[in-house]
Amino acid sequence: MSFIIRQLKKYLFFEEPEKRERFILRPGARPADEEGSGSFEKAKEKKKAESEKAPEPGDEVKSDIDANLTHMKDVYSIPVNSDIVLREFDITYGCRTVRAFIIFFDGMTNTEVINNYILKPLMVDSVMPLKDTAENLEGYVMRQLMPHCQVNISRGYKKAVEAVNFGGCALFVDGLSVCFTADVKGWDHRGVEKPNNEIIIKGPQEAFNEVLRTNCAQIRKRLKDEDLIVEDILVGRVSRTPCSILYIKDVANEALVQEIRRRLEGISVDYMLDAGELEQLIEDSTVYPSPQVISTERPDYTAELLVSGRVAIIVDGSPNVLVVPITAFDLMHSPEDNYIRFPYVNLLRYIRYIAGFLALLLPGLYVAITNYHHEMIPTDLLLAIEASREKVPFPSLVEILLMEISFELIREAGLRVPGPIGPTLGIIGALILGQAAVAANIVSPVLIIIVALTGIGSFAIPNYSLAYSVRIMRFGFIFLGALAGFLGITVGLFMIGSWSTALKSFGVPFMSPFGPKTSGRYKNVIFRAPEWKMEERPDYLNPKKKRKQAEYSMKWKHGKRKGEQD
Amino acid sequence: MQMDKRIRFGRWEAIMLITNLICTKVFLYFNRMTAEDTGNAGWMMAAFTSAMALLFYFLVMSLYGKFEGMDILDIAEAGGGKVLRTITGFVLGGALFVLAAITMRKFSEDIKTISLPTSPLSYVMGFFMAGVIIAGLLGVESIVRHNAIVTPIATAGYIVILLGIMPNIDVTNLLPILGTGLKDILMKGFYRTSVFAELLVLFMLPPFLENPGDARKVGYVAITASSFFFVTGSLVYTLVFPYPTSMEPFLPVFNMARLIGLGRFFQRIESLFVFIWVMSALVYLSTVFYFGVYTVSKAAGLKYARPMMIPFAIILFSAAFLPVDLLSVIKIESEIINTWGWAVTFAFIGLVMIAAGAGKRAGRGTKGR
Numbered sequence: 001m002s003f004i005i006r007q008l009k010k011y012l013f014f015e016e017p018e019k020r021e022r023f024i025l026r027p028g029a030r031p032a033d034e035e036g037s038g039s040f041e042k043a044k045e046k047k048k049a050e051s052e053k054a055p056e057p058g059d060e061v062k063s064d065i066d067a068n069l070t071h072m073k074d075v076y077s078i079p080v081n082s083d084i085v086l087r088e089f090d091i092t093y094g095c096r097t098v099r100a101f102i103i104f105f106d107g108m109t110n111t112e113v114i115n116n117y118i119l120k121p122l123m124v125d126s127v128m129p130l131k132d133t134a135e136n137l138e139g140y141v142m143r144q145l146m147p148h149c150q151v152n153i154s155r156g157y158k159k160a161v162e163a164v165n166f167g168g169c170a171l172f173v174d175g176l177s178v179c180f181t182a183d184v185k186g187w188d189h190r191g192v193e194k195p196n197n198e199i200i201i202k203g204p205q206e207a208f209n210e211v212l213r214t215n216c217a218q219i220r221k222r223l224k225d226e227d228l229i230v231e232d233i234l235v236g237r238v239s240r241t242p243c244s245i246l247y248i249k250d251v252a253n254e255a256l257v258q259e260i261r262r263r264l265e266g267i268s269v270d271y272m273l274d275a276g277e278l279e280q281l282i283e284d285s286t287v288y289p290s291p292q293v294i295s296t297e298r299p300d301y302t303a304e305l306l307v308s309g310r311v312a313i314i315v316d317g318s319p320n321v322l323v324v325p326i327t328a329f330d331l332m333h334s335p336e337d338n339y340i341r342f343p344y345v346n347l348l349r350y351i352r353y354i355a356g357f358l359a360l361l362l363p364g365l366y367v368a369i370t371n372y373h374h375e376m377i378p379t380d381l382l383l384a385i386e387a388s389r390e391k392v393p394f395p396s397l398v399e400i401l402l403m404e405i406s407f408e409l410i411r412e413a414g415l416r417v418p419g420p421i422g423p424t425l426g427i428i429g430a431l432i433l434g435q436a437a438v439a440a441n442i443v444s445p446v447l448i449i450i451v452a453l454t455g456i457g458s459f460a461i462p463n464y465s466l467a468y469s470v471r472i473m474r475f476g477f478i479f480l481g482a483l484a485g486f487l488g489i490t491v492g493l494f495m496i497g498s499w500s501t502a503l504k505s506f507g508v509p510f511m512s513p514f515g516p517k518t519s520g521r522y523k524n525v526i527f528r529a530p531e532w533k534m535e536e537r538p539d540y541l542n543p544k545k546k547r548k549q550a551e552y553s554m555k556w557k558h559g560k561r562k563g564e565q566d
Numbered sequence: 567m568q569m570d571k572r573i574r575f576g577r578w579e580a581i582m583l584i585t586n587l588i589c590t591k592v593f594l595y596f597n598r599m600t601a602e603d604t605g606n607a608g609w610m611m612a613a614f615t616s617a618m619a620l621l622f623y624f625l626v627m628s629l630y631g632k633f634e635g636m637d638i639l640d641i642a643e644a645g646g647g648k649v650l651r652t653i654t655g656f657v658l659g660g661a662l663f664v665l666a667a668i669t670m671r672k673f674s675e676d677i678k679t680i681s682l683p684t685s686p687l688s689y690v691m692g693f694f695m696a697g698v699i700i701a702g703l704l705g706v707e708s709i710v711r712h713n714a715i716v717t718p719i720a721t722a723g724y725i726v727i728l729l730g731i732m733p734n735i736d737v738t739n740l741l742p743i744l745g746t747g748l749k750d751i752l753m754k755g756f757y758r759t760s761v762f763a764e765l766l767v768l769f770m771l772p773p774f775l776e777n778p779g780d781a782r783k784v785g786y787v788a789i790t791a792s793s794f795f796f797v798t799g800s801l802v803y804t805l806v807f808p809y810p811t812s813m814e815p816f817l818p819v820f821n822m823a824r825l826i827g828l829g830r831f832f833q834r835i836e837s838l839f840v841f842i843w844v845m846s847a848l849v850y851l852s853t854v855f856y857f858g859v860y861t862v863s864k865a866a867g868l869k870y871a872r873p874m875m876i877p878f879a880i881i882l883f884s885a886a887f888l889p890v891d892l893l894s895v896i897k898i899e900s901e902i903i904n905t906w907g908w909a910v911t912f913a914f915i916g917l918v919m920i921a922a923g924a925g926k927r928a929g930r931g932t933k934g935r
Contacts, residue, residue, distance in 0.1 A: 014873045376835070376837045378834075414611065489816065491694075491696060494697045498697075514714065
């Protein structure tokens with residue numbers, strides 16, 4: 001009841017709009033709230049302070065090994081938890097024996113590394129005479145007994161637990177109020193394989209996998225730039241999922257990077273398991289049908305987008321990387337656009353736009369024309385259509401809805417069907433969307449062509465997520481076409497257009513560079529200029545460096561040959 | 567590109583906005599009106615009207631120098647205090663509402679005639695209202711950007727129609743060259759400067775512009791661009807339709823589009839024109855409606871215009887039904903809006919600026935918001 005009253009009040013009485021921080025990407029590198037010092041410097045200081053931060057009260061590692069043992073057993077529910085390994089042993093330090101234990105997850109760690117480079121030196125090599133007798137136990141363990149490349153000292157349990165949860169091991173030594181954590185990840189994972197969804201003919205054939213650092217390395221090996229920054233952040237109160245923000249320090253707008261940090265730090269969920277979840281938690285509008293983030297499985301495409309001044313977010317465990325900010329036109333670009341000659345790209349882009357148009361509007365237009373605008377159809381064609389529809393008992397709206405829903409059913413079933421029975425689905429699909437449906441007088445042959453063209457159109461849209469949104473909106477346009485013909489469809493386009501122009505993706509207007517108008521509209525938006533003409537980064541990204549290649553990028557054409565006279 | 571927390575837009579967006587506002591009437595009635603007024607010399611009247619509009623605009627803008635960057639309500643307040651601001655706001659807001667209501671009724675009537683003859687008028691108008699409300703709620707940023715995208719497309723469509731109609735041109739239709747006479751061209755041409763009535767939105771724009779000094783240039787460019795479309799539109803219309811036919815009281819550009827035939831297969835492509843036409847109308851209506859509500863809200867000293875959108879949309883919807891029939895709408899449009907519109911856009915605004923300038927010198931008024 002109170003809900004109803006609240007809703008009624010909302011419509012009847014004016015309420016002061018809630019003050020919301022609205023991020024707009026401005027030119028210049030510094031975020032608005034940090035005048036005088038760059039956000040990058042701030043981030044550096046923050047990370048440094050975090051690493052030097054003393055543990056919270058109650059979280060400190062104790063010098064008593066038994067206390068530490070009890071605490072870790074309690075944290076990991078030992079012995080109920082069966083995949084956790086807790087190994088107790090002794091270290092020889094000078095002339096005395098010191099108790100120690102190591103804790104790690106079986107299956108997540110590389111036991112060979114633990115045995116050879118952590119346990120063996122501690123248990124066996126410690127018996128050998130000390131090289132530096134003046135060193136204390138902490139320094140001795142750290143510098144001489146752990147010949148492993150990634151060892152950290154932690155003063156709090158929380159960090160040790162985080163490390164163990166993410167495939168590390170923690171070593172506790174009696175008498176030391178610190179613990180040592182080593183990165184010994186060793187879980188099984190996929191290798192670097194070919195992309196499954198963003199397939200191209202020319203260009204690199206590697207895709208991201210589920211391992212965070214492999215994905216970072218895939219980008220780094222392409223860019224080979226020390227200014228490529230990989231900033232780590234943990235998302236999820238419980239899962240503490242490691243994510244990395246990637247950007248080129250001297251290209252990306254600092255305000256943009258700061259905004260991404262702010263959004264990631266502002267996520268308060270227990271578990272965050274995939275980039276798809278993160279995308280929904282950071283996008284500007286959750287109800288707008290189209291995606292406002294590019295989700296790609298291609299490292300080469302991500303590298304290309306980073307070079308333009310965008311920022312990538314990698315989520316551990318996800319083979320898709322998110323790239324922001326984007327505009328509506330970016331969603332119609334394919335990674336292959338960079339690798340093939342510009343006349344071919346332009347042809348492909350026209351085809352994609354035609355495909356998008358067909359996928360979105362063709363069924364709606366069919367309904368509109370057959371119901372309201374017969375005069376548009378040339379007489380011969382009109383007679384042919386009417387003759388084919390003569391025996392169909394349904395109005396065109398019902399007819400098209402039947403076919404579109406059937407098509408969506410087949411598409412959805414095609415994704416879920418187990419491999420061995422896949423061909424069966426093809427046969428059933430051909431029956432529904434084919435001659436059998438026509439012979440049964442359920443639909444007209446023209447409609448089969450309409451639905452087929454629509455389906456092919458939606459498959460030609462390069463962004464998978466955009467194809468989904470087109471599928472949803474298509475139904476809206478079918479109803480609008482049925483309600484008011486071209487008027488309804490135009491009103492629908494106007495509404496979507498208004499919504500799109502009001503929208504922003506991480507501070508960048510979604511319809512840039514046409515609404516608002518910015519420079520470089522004819523370089524790589526709808527059309528693509530030749531490679532030598534792609535001199536500047538997109539203006540709407542407000543990058544630190546506008547230019548990405550020299551004015552004469554093909555200097556060999558303009559320079560003189562060796563020994564050539566004027 | 568400059569972006570800030572404050573909503574603002576560039577010169578291009580502003581030019582597209584004003585040009586679309588002025589030129590939408592080309593789709594509706596302008597060519598027919600010029601033919602009615604001056605016969606075969608419609609295009610001359612269009613040229614004279616445009617020249618007069620430029621002159622009036624120049625005169626008004628010569629008074630604007632002292633108030634650079636302020637909108638007309640701020641100017642009124644700066645010179646004449648809250649009273650002048652409120653009067654100005656309600657006059658301009660009222661004018662914008664009349665424009666929106668009449669244009670919506672006209673568009674709806676025309677769409678009903680062309681595409682939806684069996685549907686009730688309120689049903690057709692409901693679609694326009696839905697678009698207007700959505701755009702109004704999304705705000706000025708969305709409206710202006712949408713204008714910047716739609717106007718070039720609509721322009722391209724219009725030019726395609728003009729080019730497509732070329733085979734039907736008969737140069738002898740231009741004769742007698744002075745139409746109904748020089749007197750009509752000059753006298754009626756003067757009153758018809760009212761077709762630039764939508765320029766009054768320009769006087770609400772300066773605070774939204776990235777560079778407020780651009781307002782002056784925006785006006786000149788928009789008037790010149792609109793003049794081009796008025797003159798070419800009238801000229802082609804006169805060349806295509808003989809004088810008696812050109813006065814048929816129905817959508818001139820639509821009639822032109824009906825004549826386009828590309829071979830045996832493409833004979834009736836005028837329905838495609840509905841897309842350009844409705845889109846242009848929606849952008850026009852949403853802009854005029856938004857600025858109408860914004861002007862009234864600002865004049866009344868309200869902090870937010872958004873909560874007023876739906877109530878005002880309901881008022882607009884009801885107001886659009888006040889004329890009894892299509893002929894009454896055409897009469898209001900021709901005899902009131904297109905005859906006396908200049909009085910609001912140029913004379914009233916000029917007077918407000920003169921009053922504000924005098925008030926400022928005398929030390930009256932308050933600092934504009």
